[in-house]
Each structure stands twice: as C-alpha cells, then as structure tokens.
Amino acid sequence: MLLTTSVGSLPKPEYLMTARSQARKGSLDPKQLRALEEQATREWITTQEQLGIDIIVDGEQYRGDMVAYFAEHLAGFQQSELVRSYGNRYYRKPIIVGKVGRPRPVTVDWWRFAQALTTRPVKGMLTGPYTIMDWSFNEFYPSRRAATLAIAKVVREEAKALEQAGAQYIQVDEPAISTRPEEMDLAIEALGIVTRGLRAKTITHICYGDFETIGPKLHRLPVDQIDLEFANRDFELLSFFKGRRFPKEVGLGIVDVHTHQIESVEDAANGLRKALKVFKPDQIYVDPDCGLKTRTPEEAIGKLRVVVEATQAVRAELANGRRSGLRTPSAARTAA
Amino acid sequence: MITTLIGNYPKIAEGAYGTRLIGTISRWQRQEITDEELEQVYQDITRAILQEQEQAGIDLLTDGQIRWEDIVTPIARRLDGFEVNGLTRWFNNNVYYRRPILHRAPVRQGPILVQEYQFARSCTTRPVKAVLPGPYTVMAVSEDRYYKNPRRFVRRMAEILNEEARDLAAAGAPVIQFDDPAIGFGWPGGRHSSKAKTTDMKLALEGLQIATRGVKTKTAVVTYFGALNGRLSQLLNAPVDIIGVDVVSSPTTLAALKKLRRIPKALALGCLDARNTKLESVKDLRAVFRIASKLVPPDHLYVNPNCGLEFLPHRQALAKVQRLAEAARAFKES
Numbered sequence: 001m002l003l004t005t006s007v008g009s010l011p012k013p014e015y016l017m018t019a020r021s022q023a024r025k026g027s028l029d030p031k032q033l034r035a036l037e038e039q040a041t042r043e044w045i046t047t048q049e050q051l052g053i054d055i056i057v058d059g060e061q062y063r064g065d066m067v068a069y070f071a072e073h074l075a076g077f078q079q080s081e082l083v084r085s086y087g088n089r090y091y092r093k094p095i096i097v098g099k100v101g102r103p104r105p106v107t108v109d110w111w112r113f114a115q116a117l118t119t120r121p122v123k124g125m126l127t128g129p130y131t132i133m134d135w136s137f138n139e140f141y142p143s144r145r146a147a148t149l150a151i152a153k154v155v156r157e158e159a160k161a162l163e164q165a166g167a168q169y170i171q172v173d174e175p176a177i178s179t180r181p182e183e184m185d186l187a188i189e190a191l192g193i194v195t196r197g198l199r200a201k202t203i204t205h206i207c208y209g210d211f212e213t214i215g216p217k218l219h220r221l222p223v224d225q226i227d228l229e230f231a232n233r234d235f236e237l238l239s240f241f242k243g244r245r246f247p248k249e250v251g252l253g254i255v256d257v258h259t260h261q262i263e264s265v266e267d268a269a270n271g272l273r274k275a276l277k278v279f280k281p282d283q284i285y286v287d288p289d290c291g292l293k294t295r296t297p298e299e300a301i302g303k304l305r306v307v308v309e310a311t312q313a314v315r316a317e318l319a320n321g322r323r324s325g326l327r328t329p330s331a332a333r334t335a336a
Numbered sequence: 337m338i339t340t341l342i343g344n345y346p347k348i349a350e351g352a353y354g355t356r357l358i359g360t361i362s363r364w365q366r367q368e369i370t371d372e373e374l375e376q377v378y379q380d381i382t383r384a385i386l387q388e389q390e391q392a393g394i395d396l397l398t399d400g401q402i403r404w405e406d407i408v409t410p411i412a413r414r415l416d417g418f419e420v421n422g423l424t425r426w427f428n429n430n431v432y433y434r435r436p437i438l439h440r441a442p443v444r445q446g447p448i449l450v451q452e453y454q455f456a457r458s459c460t461t462r463p464v465k466a467v468l469p470g471p472y473t474v475m476a477v478s479e480d481r482y483y484k485n486p487r488r489f490v491r492r493m494a495e496i497l498n499e500e501a502r503d504l505a506a507a508g509a510p511v512i513q514f515d516d517p518a519i520g521f522g523w524p525g526g527r528h529s530s531k532a533k534t535t536d537m538k539l540a541l542e543g544l545q546i547a548t549r550g551v552k553t554k555t556a557v558v559t560y561f562g563a564l565n566g567r568l569s570q571l572l573n574a575p576v577d578i579i580g581v582d583v584v585s586s587p588t589t590l591a592a593l594k595k596l597r598r599i600p601k602a603l604a605l606g607c608l609d610a611r612n613t614k615l616e617s618v619k620d621l622r623a624v625f626r627i628a629s630k631l632v633p634p635d636h637l638y639v640n641p642n643c644g645l646e647f648l649p650h651r652q653a654l655a656k657v658q659r660l661a662e663a664a665r666a667f668k669e670s
C-alpha cells in the first residue's frame with residue numbers, strides 16, 4: 001500500500017557531467033564513459049534502496065534528451081543542426097528520414113544491468129510514440145499520424161522485450177500528449193499499440209498539461225497507472241478527481257521538482273492525506289512531481305527522502321486508523 | 337509576385353554565420369562583456385541573414401529578429417506595465433516563451449524597434465519590412481491582471497503599436513506587418529472559455545483598425561499555426577493592405593481559398609512549412625501559386641513560408657528560402 005517510486009530521471013553527478021562533455025569532444029572513449037555511467041547508476045540504486053524507495057529507477061544516467069536518446073538508437077532518424085528551444089537554449093531535434101526501425105534493443109541492457117543490482121523491482125522507462133513524433137521533424141512519413149503509428153510499433157517491441165527480460169513495471173511517458181487536443185485520440189491509439197496485452201503494470205507520466213483538455217480523456221489512456229504532478233499545483237488537481245470513481249491507479253507527485261527548497265515531511269504528508277480523501281489507498285503510488293534531473297544530487301536525495309518519510313507517516317496512520325476503526329461503535333454494531 | 341519571409345530566422349548557423357551568439361549572450365548575462373560587444377554580434381548576424389536572403393533572390397527582406405525570443409516579449413519588456421514571467425508553450429510548438437503579465441496600464445516610453453529597423457535597412461539596397469505583433473495576439477499570449485477585460489487590453493495595446501508603426505513608417509519601412517497567430521490558432525482564452533479555442537474576430541479586427549490608423553505605408557496582417565475555419569472571409573475585411581494566410585498548417589485553408597473569387601487586397605501566401613524540414617518541390621509550390629494567382633494580380637501576390645523560419649535548423653531554413661525563390665522564378669517564366 002502506498003508504494004514509493006520516482007518518475008524516471010535523476011541528476012547526473014559532477015564526474016559524469018564532466019565525462020559526458022569530454023566524450024562529446026572526443027577526449028574520452030565510449031568505454032570509459034560507459035564505466036562512469038554504470039558507476040553512477042550503481043550509486044543511485046544503492047541510494048534509493050537506503051532511502052527505502054519501493055520501486056526503483058535506473059536514473060537515466062546514460063540518457064540526454066528523452067526523445068533524442070531513442071532517436072539515436074532507432075533506425076530511420078538523423079540528428080539535426082541546433083534549433084532553439086527557448087531563451088538561449090538550443091538542442092538537436094531528430095529528423096525522421098527513413099522507415100523507423102529497431103535494429104537492436106534500446107534500453108533492455110541497461111534495465112538488466114540495473115535489475116541485477118537490486119532485489120526490488122526496477123521500472124522500464126520508455127518515451128511514448130506521440131511525443132517522439134511531435135518532438136521530431138518528419139521527412140519520411142506522409143502524415144503525423146503515419147509517423148506516430150510507425151513509431152508505436154517499434155516502442156511496442158521495446159516494451160515487449162523489457163517484459164520478457166522480467167520488468168514488472170513499464171512506464172511510457174507522453175509529455176507532448178496535450179499539445180494538440182485534436183490529436184489526443186491519435187496519441188491514445190498509439191499508446192494502446194505499445195501497451196496492448198502486456199502483463200507488466202503500465203504507467204504513463206504526464207506533465208506541462210493543459211489539464212482542461214486532457215482531463216476528460218485521462219480514463220481512456222490505455223495504461224494501468226497515470227502519474228501526475230500534484231505538488232507544484234498545490235494539490236488543486238485533486239478537485240478534478242473529487243466525486244468521480246477514477247478507474248486507474250494514480251502516481252501522486254508530492255514534492256515539486258522545480259524548486260531548490262526541500263519540502264517539509266509534514267507538508268508532503270498533508271498532500272498525501274488530502275489525496276486519500278479522493279483516492280483509495282491501494283490506488284495510490286507516491287513519488288516526486290516529475291523527473292529530478294534538473295536538481296542537484298543533494299536536492300534530489302533530500303526530496304526523495306521527504307517522499308519516503310511522508311509516506312511512512314501516512315501508512316502508519318492508516319494502519320492505526322484501521323485498528324481503531326474496528327473498535328468504533330458503528331463497526332461494533334455492524335459486527336453484531 | 338513578391339517573395340518574402342515572415343520574420344524570424346535561425347539565430348545560429350553551424351554551416352554559415354556560426355553559433356557564437358549562444359556564448360556571447362551567456363557572457364553578456366554573466367556581465368563579462370559590454371552591451372556594445374553584444375550589439376556588435378547582433379549586427380553581424382543580422383547583416384549575414386539579410387545577405388543570405390539577398391543572395392537567394394528574396395524580394396522583400398526581414399531582419400530575422402535576432403534579438404527576439406518570440407514576437408511579444410521584446411515589446412512587453414520595453415513597455416512600462418508588464419512583467420515577463422515563467423515559461424509557457426508557444427502555441428502548439430515544442431518551444432517555450434516567457435509569458436508577459438500586465439500589472440499596470442501599459443505605457444510606451446519611446447520608439448522600441450526603430451533603431452534596429454534603421455540598422456537592418458542600412459545593410460541592404462532591397463526593401464526591408466518591419467514586423468510587430470498584432471494587438472489581439474499580445475492579449476492572447478499575456479496574462480491580464482490589470483484590465484481584466486480583453487477588449488480594453490487589446491485597444492490599449494493597439495494604440496501603443498500604432499505609435500510604433502507610425503515611427504517605423506517614418507523610418508522608411510515599406511511594409512509594416514502585424515503577426516497575429518492567435519487569429520489562426522484561436523485564443524486558448526482566459527477563465528471564461530474552458531473548452532474550445534475561440535477567436536474573437538471582431539476584437540482582433542478592431543485592434544488592427546486602431547493599430548494601422550494613419551500609418552502612411554503598406555500594412556499587413558499574417559495569421560499562422562491554425563485553420564481559419566470559416567474566419568477567412570472576415571479576415572479579408574481586415575483594415576490592412578496585405579492579408580497573410582497559412583495554407584500549410586491545415587488543408588482546409590487552401591480549400592477555402594480555392595472557393596474564393598478575386599480578392600480586393602494583396603495576399604501573402606504562407607506556402608512552405610516552416611515547422612518541418614521536409615523540402616517542398618518546385619512543382620508543388622507552383623500548383624499553390626497557381627491557385628493564389630487567380631485571386632489577386634501578380635503585384636498583389638506575396639509568397640512566403642507559413643511562419644518564421646526559426647523552428648528549423650539553419651541548413652533547412654536556407655534551403656527553403658532558396659526553394660521559394662527558385663519556385664517563384666519558375667512560375668514567372670512559365
């Protein structure tokens with residue numbers, strides 16, 4: 001009950017940041033980089049275990065951008081020159097130049113590596129087909145729809161391979177899902193291709209949402225669990241779910257990932273208590289709002305600790321409440 | 337037929353004028369270089385961009401808006417009354433801008449773009465147009481905590497943009513273009529409309545009426561990012577000389593154009609996709625030109641990408657510029 005987890009990315013330690021920039025310049029060979037990525041992954045798994053997180057992530061120490069990472073490993077994509085994202089920030093946007101394919105597994109090796117380090121379940125982490133399409137240029141497929149569905153088949157193969165390797169949880173993120181309301185049905189259809197028939201628990205994380213648009217269709221997303229940011233909106237989002245029976249599990253973000261400040265355990269626990277008035281305890285998974293990669297490692301650890309301690313406090317209350325619940329007069333009457 | 341670009345252009349070009357703007361801005365932000373040093377780099381890149389357009393054979397040039405992060409914040413930052421705030425998605429693109437918040441009645445403290453315009457004009461012998469945001473779009477992408485009334489906000493912004501437009505006309509701009517993507521895309525719209533994106537066409541046109549009043553040069557409105565969905569005929573009544581229509585973002589817009597007869601205005605045909613790297617063929621472009629040429633005489637037909645080219649990497653942006661000029665030449669010769 002109230003299992004704790006993370007959304008996906010965790011910050012890269014200083015030594016890995018340095019190594020990545022050296023590798024880009026060619027002054028560090030890929031093998032050395034790989035060794036440091038493994039070291040950072042190992043450290044994050046130990047940290048999560050020590051903190052008491054139930055469902056572990058590998059922290060994506062070997063990934064840069066969540067779309068570019070897949071584009072680099074799949075067939076059919078090319079990297080573009082730099083384009084601006086906002087302000088003075090630029091990135092290389094993938095271009096679909098041929099038939100999208102999966103010549104070899106993308107994330108399975110890393111998942112195996114991470115799972116071998118712990119007895120707790122490690123989540124498989126994928127980027128969804130609609131987001132990969134929306135964040136790429138398309139020179140090959142005749143339409144956005146055709147591109148999305150082609151990518152969906154390939155992401156599906158990867159999800160299947162993760163399941164075969166033993167992943168019990170597979171998360172497929174679609175941050176772009178609410179960008180074009182008129183394409184939301186396409187995004188849902190594509191996600192359905194990825195998750196159809198999987199026995200693993202499927203999750204999708206959604207952020208930056210135009211909630212007015214996406215809210216009414218949330219229950220149609222073909223996954224078992226929807227992970228949302230609650231803390232940075234002061235848990236206002238709960239009012240959307242109030243009074244309806246939401247048929248899926250909910251990943252509940254209880255700490256903001258955009259602030260340096262570490263929330264108090266009490267504030268985070270209060271958020272969780274509010275959520276328990278709307279959702280059933282076994283419906284809720286507890287985590288930070290979003291990936292923690294933009295925080296420092298210290299801040300990320302601080303925030304994860306708050307997630308665990310707040311959850312433990314509330315779990316204890318629920319356990320006590322249940323026991324005392326049996327002693328209430330009404331319960332006694334029912335028993336009689 | 338006149339070839340032109342909408343406004344913005346890649347600020348960096350790995351294969352041409354380089355990527356030094358990124359480092360220059362970072363150093364300027366850390367106060368390691370002076371305003372003058374930053375300005376020098378802005379000017380060098382602006383000159384290079386104007387040259388690229390000239391060499392490609394574009395008729396009516398733009399300065400590429402190298403100093404601009406988007407079409408609204410450069411104006412909002414230099415008016416009194418706005419605070420430029422957190423990152424927000426720029427319409428339906430995976431690109432973000434800082435949303436302006438209006439706290440007080442906006443006040444223009446002097447010309448905003450005139451100096452930049454004069455510099456661009458001095459770099460070339462070809463005509464350079466001046467670009468401003470449409471008042472309706474300023475309202476749509478900002479948060480109004482002062483008027484709490486879209487109409488009053490649009491009208492006041494229109495007055496301010498009108499002062500700027502008059503100054504730009506006096507500085508010699510042959511065309512002053514108002515970018516109004518919110519007309520095509522719709523205004524996701526404040527607290528009132530929680531459902532469909534709507535466009536208040538009446539208000540958008542009222543804003544343009546005020547913004548263009550007494551401006552002694554050609555004026556244009558360009559719409560992009562969306563389908564006009566029945567608003568095309570209203571748009572054609574906009575109180576400007578040139579009407580810009582994006583026929584790429586939605587196939588319905590070209591279908592609507594096909595149904596029209598002659599238009600009493602000039603048409604700016606947004607016919608290359610500035611949001612995708614795939615290069616249009618000369619043949620496809622000529623087919624679209626043919627449709628538009630039935631609506632307006634050749635000297636009233638502008639052809640251009642559907643929106644600014646900055647969404648593209650430089651290489652593909654330049655290829656589109658060259659293809660536009662090539663297709664226009666082929667069309668004129670045929």
Ligand SMILES: [Zn+2]
Pocket residue numbers: 175205206207208289290291
């Ligand atoms: Zn997120």
